[in-house]
Amino acid sequence: MRYLLLVVFATVLLTASAQKQITKTGTIEIFSETPLFTIEGTNKKVASILNTENGEVVASTLVRSFKFHEALVEEHFNENYMESHAFPKSIFKGRIIDFSSLDLSKDGTYDIMIEGKLTIHGETNYVKEKGTITFADGIISASTEFPVSLKAYKIRVEKAYTKAIQDEILLKIHFNYKPYSKK
Amino acid sequence: MIKKYILRLFLILLVIPFSHVSLYSQDDLLGILDDEVEEEIDYTAYTFKSSRIINMHSIEQMKTGELDFRINHRFGTVNSGAYEMFGLDNALINLCFDYGVTDWFMVGLRRGTYQKTYDGSLKFRIFRQSKGLKVMPVTLSYYVDMSVNTLKITDPSIEDIFSNRLAYTHQLLIARKFNERLSLQLIPSFVHRNLVPDDEENDIYAIGIGGRYKFARRLAITFEYAYASNTAGDNKYYNPFSIGLDIETGGHVFQVFFTNAQAMVEKAVIAETTGNWLEGNFRFGFNMSRVFTLSKKSH
Numbered sequence A: 001m002r003y004l005l006l007v008v009f010a011t012v013l014l015t016a017s018a019q020k021q022i023t024k025t026g027t028i029e030i031f032s033e034t035p036l037f038t039i040e041g042t043n044k045k046v047a048s049i050l051n052t053e054n055g056e057v058v059a060s061t062l063v064r065s066f067k068f069h070e071a072l073v074e075e076h077f078n079e080n081y082m083e084s085h086a087f088p089k090s091i092f093k094g095r096i097i098d099f100s101s102l103d104l105s106k107d108g109t110y111d112i113m114i115e116g117k118l119t120i121h122g123e124t125n126y127v128k129e130k131g132t133i134t135f136a137d138g139i140i141s142a143s144t145e146f147p148v149s150l151k152a153y154k155i156r157v158e159k160a161y162t163k164a165i166q167d168e169i170l171l172k173i174h175f176n177y178k179p180y181s182k183k
Numbered sequence B: 001m002i003k004k005y006i007l008r009l010f011l012i013l014l015v016i017p018f019s020h021v022s023l024y025s026q027d028d029l030l031g032i033l034d035d036e037v038e039e040e041i042d043y044t045a046y047t048f049k050s051s052r053i054i055n056m057h058s059i060e061q062m063k064t065g066e067l068d069f070r071i072n073h074r075f076g077t078v079n080s081g082a083y084e085m086f087g088l089d090n091a092l093i094n095l096c097f098d099y100g101v102t103d104w105f106m107v108g109l110r111r112g113t114y115q116k117t118y119d120g121s122l123k124f125r126i127f128r129q130s131k132g133l134k135v136m137p138v139t140l141s142y143y144v145d146m147s148v149n150t151l152k153i154t155d156p157s158i159e160d161i162f163s164n165r166l167a168y169t170h171q172l173l174i175a176r177k178f179n180e181r182l183s184l185q186l187i188p189s190f191v192h193r194n195l196v197p198d199d200e201e202n203d204i205y206a207i208g209i210g211g212r213y214k215f216a217r218r219l220a221i222t223f224e225y226a227y228a229s230n231t232a233g234d235n236k237y238y239n240p241f242s243i244g245l246d247i248e249t250g251g252h253v254f255q256v257f258f259t260n261a262q263a264m265v266e267k268a269v270i271a272e273t274t275g276n277w278l279e280g281n282f283r284f285g286f287n288m289s290r291v292f293t294l295s296k297k298s299h
Helices: A002-018 A073-081 B002-020 B027-038 B080-088 B264-273
Strands: A020-033 A040-052 A057-062 A089-096 A108-120 A123-136 A139-149 A170-175 B039-042 B068-079 B093-104 B105-112 B118-126 B131-133 B137-151 B166-178 B181-192 B202-214 B219-228 B241-248 B252-258 B285-294
Touching: A020 A057, A020 B027, A040 A170, A040 B027, A057 B027, A073 B264, A073 B285, A089 A123, A089 B027, B039 B118, B068 B080, B080 B285, B137 B264, B166 B264, B181 B219, B181 B264, B202 B264, B219 B264
Parallel strands: none
Antiparallel strands: A020 A040, A020 A170, A040 A057, A057 A089, A089 A108, A108 A123, A123 A139, A139 A170, B039 B131, B068 B093, B068 B285, B093 B105, B105 B118, B118 B137, B137 B166, B166 B181, B181 B202, B202 B219, B219 B241, B241 B252, B252 B285
């Protein structure tokens, strides 16, 4: 009887972990273009977990993991705008709306809506954005692309640079998930 | 007996439903992420705004493929009065090219008005201040400079051979960024000049200290001082002291300051500074730096 109980517990734990999908190498690309200045940065160290049981998603990354071609742009990004020493992490906590209506066993790409709380530069805003999710041979990947307003996250651009740096910065986010198993 | 089975059945029934209910909240998911993501070495960046504190090198250097072009000026002494526009009529200039071969190795070439000097320098970063996975309290770099005085020799008693024109500076740069505002650096230095006047020493040891206090987003106060051994007697030379302001704009760092050193090459700053602050014998100067990215590397 005791063994039976153990088996039941083990099954519970195993299913619980198989229901989670994880990545530590998700990407976020940021992009801004004005006639004066183009900003392109890439972060390849974004961590995320998708709970396939209820569609809950969290993502987190270190701001200083954003890399730019020009070291000076990277310096200004960290020092003057994102203030990565004071606000080292950016975090998303949310869910995929109506995730239960998706059939994970059928391969294909589906349009989804994502909503949740996005924290950047110490400021948290509610976001609701379109995205896509792809199931292929049991592998789940997800993408979304949306602009964020610097003002909304209290990232201050000095007047002298407002022509070079627009308020809306485009984020392109992509995650290739793997099933999560506890270390 | 039956009671015992009922109890067990009850326990099983209690457990089964959980396999269909989320056991995790979003915060738990974030907790899993924190556990899963390996801690990294968090290198301290941006200890100084520029590769120079004022006259002396800071631990900052160009990244791979970056070229720093500098136009540095030191004007005449402020106590030269209104006739000389307080020194602005006379300027010594120094053109510098510093190139980052790798993130930890920089080469520099310069030409300065003072003694019509050409000099070449190398800067190596040995280790970096860091926290996280590896804790290191300071950044350590090694800087070496070789300079050539190309003045025409008018004194017939001096043999005009090339080696007589050479001088060398070796410096350890030890810096710590205490916080976002305050960074300090120690600079143990050794200067060797192959040929010096009778009353001077060939070898000079010095200890420099420099720092910055960043008081606004793009502004910092800077200072530096060096105590040199064996400076000649009769108040011929003074220890270099400078105080200034770093102003950062888009692609430039603009450094303005007052200093008693007339030259910019290290051997002269340390061993041949003639200005006495107490007599108003200091000068206005500026370093203007523009960084060009020559080869774009993806990190």
